[in-house]
Amino acid sequence: MTTTLQHAPTKAGGGLARRQNFLTALISGVVFAWLAWYIGRHTLDTTTRSFSDQVAVLTACGWTVGFWFGIGALNGPGRWLTGRDHTRADDLYYAGENQGRARYWKYCTDHKVVGVQYIIMTMVLLGTGGILAMAIRTQLLTPGNHFVDQQVYNGFIAVHGMLMILALIVAVAGPWANFVVPIMIGAHDMAFPRLNALSLWTLVAAAGLLLTTLAVGSLPVGWVVLAPISNQAGVGMDFFAMAIIVFTVSTTVAGINTIATVMTLRTKGMTLSRLPIFVWGSVIAAALGLYAFPYFLTVEAIQILDRTVSTSFFVATGGGAGWLQANLFWLMGHPEVYVILIPAVAALFEIAAVMSRKPVFSYRTAIAGMTGLAGLSILVWAHHMFTTGWAPTLGGPFMLTTELISIPTGLFFLVLLGTLWRGNIWMKLPTLWLFGFVFNFIIAGITGIYLSDIPIDNQLHGTMFVTAHFHYVFVGSVLFGAIAALAFWFPKVSGRYLDETQGKISFWLVFIGVQVTFLAMFTSGLRGMPRRYSSYSMIFEHTNFVTTMGAYMIMAGMLVLLGAVISSWRKGEPSGPNPWQANSLEWLVPTPPPLENFDVLPTIKEDPYNFGGKR
Amino acid sequence: MATNKKHSLTGFYWLWFALTVVGVIISIWAPAYLMPQSMSSNMNLTILTMVVFSVAAAPVAAGVYAATAYLLRHNIYRGNSVPPAAEVQTRENARLTIGWVLASTLLTVFLLIWGLGALTVDNGGNESNPLVVNVTGQQWLWSFSYAGTHVESNTLVLPLDREVVFHITSKDVTHGFWIAQMGIQVDANAGAITELHTTPNKLGTFDIRCTQFCGLNHAFMVTQGQVMTTQGFDNWLAAQPQRA
Numbered sequence: 124m125t126t127t128l129q130h131a132p133t134k135a136g137g138g139l140a141r142r143q144n145f146l147t148a149l150i151s152g153v154v155f156a157w158l159a160w161y162i163g164r165h166t167l168d169t170t171t172r173s174f175s176d177q178v179a180v181l182t183a184c185g186w187t188v189g190f191w192f193g194i195g196a197l198n199g200p201g202r203w204l205t206g207r208d209h210t211r212a213d214d215l216y217y218a219g220e221n222q223g224r225a226r227y228w229k230y231c232t233d234h235k236v237v238g239v240q241y242i243i244m245t246m247v248l249l250g251t252g253g254i255l256a257m258a259i260r261t262q263l264l265t266p267g268n269h270f271v272d273q274q275v276y277n278g279f280i281a282v283h284g285m286l287m288i289l290a291l292i293v294a295v296a297g298p299w300a301n302f303v304v305p306i307m308i309g310a311h312d313m314a315f316p317r318l319n320a321l322s323l324w325t326l327v328a329a330a331g332l333l334l335t336t337l338a339v340g341s342l343p344v345g346w347v348v349l350a351p352i353s354n355q356a357g358v359g360m361d362f363f364a365m366a367i368i369v370f371t372v373s374t375t376v377a378g379i380n381t382i383a384t385v386m387t388l389r390t391k392g393m394t395l396s397r398l399p400i401f402v403w404g405s406v407i408a409a410a411l412g413l414y415a416f417p418y419f420l421t422v423e424a425i426q427i428l429d430r431t432v433s434t435s436f437f438v439a440t441g442g443g444a445g446w447l448q449a450n451l452f453w454l455m456g457h458p459e460v461y462v463i464l465i466p467a468v469a470a471l472f473e474i475a476a477v478m479s480r481k482p483v484f485s486y487r488t489a490i491a492g493m494t495g496l497a498g499l500s501i502l503v504w505a506h507h508m509f510t511t512g513w514a515p516t517l518g519g520p521f522m523l524t525t526e527l528i529s530i531p532t533g534l535f536f537l538v539l540l541g542t543l544w545r546g547n548i549w550m551k552l553p554t555l556w557l558f559g560f561v562f563n564f565i566i567a568g569i570t571g572i573y574l575s576d577i578p579i580d581n582q583l584h585g586t587m588f589v590t591a592h593f594h595y596v597f598v599g600s601v602l603f604g605a606i607a608a609l610a611f612w613f614p615k616v617s618g619r620y621l622d623e624t625q626g627k628i629s630f631w632l633v634f635i636g637v638q639v640t641f642l643a644m645f646t647s648g649l650r651g652m653p654r655r656y657s658s659y660s661m662i663f664e665h666t667n668f669v670t671t672m673g674a675y676m677i678m679a680g681m682l683v684l685l686g687a688v689i690s691s692w693r694k695g696e697p698s699g700p701n702p703w704q705a706n707s708l709e710w711l712v713p714t715p716p717p718l719e720n721f722d723v724l725p726t727i728k729e730d731p732y733n734f735g736g737k738r
Numbered sequence: 739m740a741t742n743k744k745h746s747l748t749g750f751y752w753l754w755f756a757l758t759v760v761g762v763i764i765s766i767w768a769p770a771y772l773m774p775q776s777m778s779s780n781m782n783l784t785i786l787t788m789v790v791f792s793v794a795a796a797p798v799a800a801g802v803y804a805a806t807a808y809l810l811r812h813n814i815y816r817g818n819s820v821p822p823a824a825e826v827q828t829r830e831n832a833r834l835t836i837g838w839v840l841a842s843t844l845l846t847v848f849l850l851i852w853g854l855g856a857l858t859v860d861n862g863g864n865e866s867n868p869l870v871v872n873v874t875g876q877q878w879l880w881s882f883s884y885a886g887t888h889v890e891s892n893t894l895v896l897p898l899d900r901e902v903v904f905h906i907t908s909k910d911v912t913h914g915f916w917i918a919q920m921g922i923q924v925d926a927n928a929g930a931i932t933e934l935h936t937t938p939n940k941l942g943t944f945d946i947r948c949t950q951f952c953g954l955n956h957a958f959m960v961t962q963g964q965v966m967t968t969q970g971f972d973n974w975l976a977a978q979p980q981r982a
Contacts, residue, residue: 277953343951345951349912352951352952355911445912445928479824480821481828482828484828484830485829485835488835510923510949511912511925512930512932518857540802541834544809544813545813545824546813547821547824548814548815548821549821558810565803569798573791576787576856578783578857578921579788579791581780581860581922581923581924582781582918582921584914584923585923649773651947653914653916653948653949653957657956658957659957734823
């Protein structure tokens, strides 16, 4: 830590940032968006067909820049450019020193504050996506039901999908790679604290854009938003594409930060083979994200060009290729699944070891499994395109790579069950959700193998079977892992346990709800019901009714969980700094951890999995 | 109160076996029961492959569930505070890890070989004189024209036991052409022609449903088709209005 004595030491830090918070960001975002809209309307050529799309994109850019400006994201670069870089006092102000709860509404660089902000962001995204899911399932309660307008319903399908994808991308990596990873490796903060704040607030800006799509008219396209159907959508599509572009900025910044932190800031003795397994998972997922998300940005940027300036990269009638877009999209789309899954699995490895009082079984196999999955996942994208008609000759090779995925995935079961095997399993909330994960993940995995097989995929592709399969992955597996991680690290964040009773009620509602919802949905798919239907014939009546009932159960369970989080945060049972008696560093610092985590950085002599028993 | 003393694995093996048997029974019964009645050799193959994959997966799922049940039965710590360290602090078990990888690899290789074989059979068309049907999707209906005739229809009628080749395209956005009883599906893309073939082997009606989201009335882009005897098909074709 350097003290810059040449600056006046008495002057309090912060500068402009003292006046900036979420509210000023919102105001500034809206003002900039309005300015961009106004300028666009009065300078652009109103005679072009894509006029309104151009204005929409400008407005979205205005919102994003305005939001950055209003929250304080541009202060640091601005001061650096003008030669008045941050002083130590400024850095401490930005880290939220002595600001109490106000710092959670600000551009705060403390990784622990960012972690908490990510928890709240995940809950907001999950909640909004969940409300849309309830609307969708209510529409599908009975055949020919008209709960929402058909056009609006189609928009709900797209926005529900994308909100939930964003929610799950950040559900584990957002809160915990930020809150616990720096402490786990023995660091004062992330490598780039300001980028950390940038990633969080950029995500908030992206979420604003995504919700705007619902306000400016529906989006009848499905979450993959591929041309040519996407070109029939109105300005909602422009906001959707801009939301994704802004989101990829957020996730790229976050990924670079995680990797740089673990590469450079490990404390003395924290060798790679002594890293807690969750740190490995975070880094592998971040690296995979850095590979995958640029495709996402590219595909949406080109889509915007096609819509606003009459290029025709993806428009077949203009010499472009819709299949090019589908390829680019799925080059992102499949690795993204493992960007979501790997941190959740790695958190469960951690939980399994601590809660069964045994080391992670076959630590190296766990790393190999995660790495192998990440590596394979970049070679399987075309299985999403088996039935598009693109490159039929490649069917065999992509079937091969896809089915190989089951080998690293099988290793996850080996490590989880091997860790728990003959342990002293402490059946607290995190463990309960861990067992739920094991139950659901095997169903998710096996149903995935059917879909990797082309003759079966020719029947089941595009049906509710696929929807049920990936909901077993995302809800049954990733969400269970995320909630286990929340229950596990909640005491470190709040100093209190997540309430066991409410947590158990929530678990059973969600667990049974998942089985009811998605087993019935598998049946709809097997019977022949396609996806993204706003209405269906009588033959699918019973299974859809059951699915909707199950979905309500999941929602009820999630509301109980939300209640548990809120009430436990305020007045839950105090937990002390190390309620699970774990050995990794995040449990050895006080709760809440002090501003820079450690007064003196510790020296590490062994991995955190020695619980004192016989070897 | 060490709860982690070595319990006999007999119960685990029995449960594994029992669950596997249940899984295999479900695997054999469920696909044909739940899926639409097969009307083509492709669909027969799809259902058979579903059965084979399910049977292969049954011992895996049963093993995981039996292991979980064993853990829940024998290894849950009943005390009130933090459990003591487990007696066995196993970090590695090379034989188990290698065995696990080998077993999952063998299973995967089996599924692959079956899958690639099934794919070859699925793609195989061998008749010299197939019926060629040109399929056009548009928002939100299908139209079918029969090559070599001037017949264009909004319903699809096919003859029994004769290979049909579909040439599929779209006038506007991407649609998904899927015959739910025949196990065949491919997208209808604007500006490209995709191909499917099958041989209907059962008389009766079948459902064509769109599997790619295609806008407002996607859910209503459904058509029924019919498989007729060769004689019935010829009569039907002759009775259709001729396109100019």
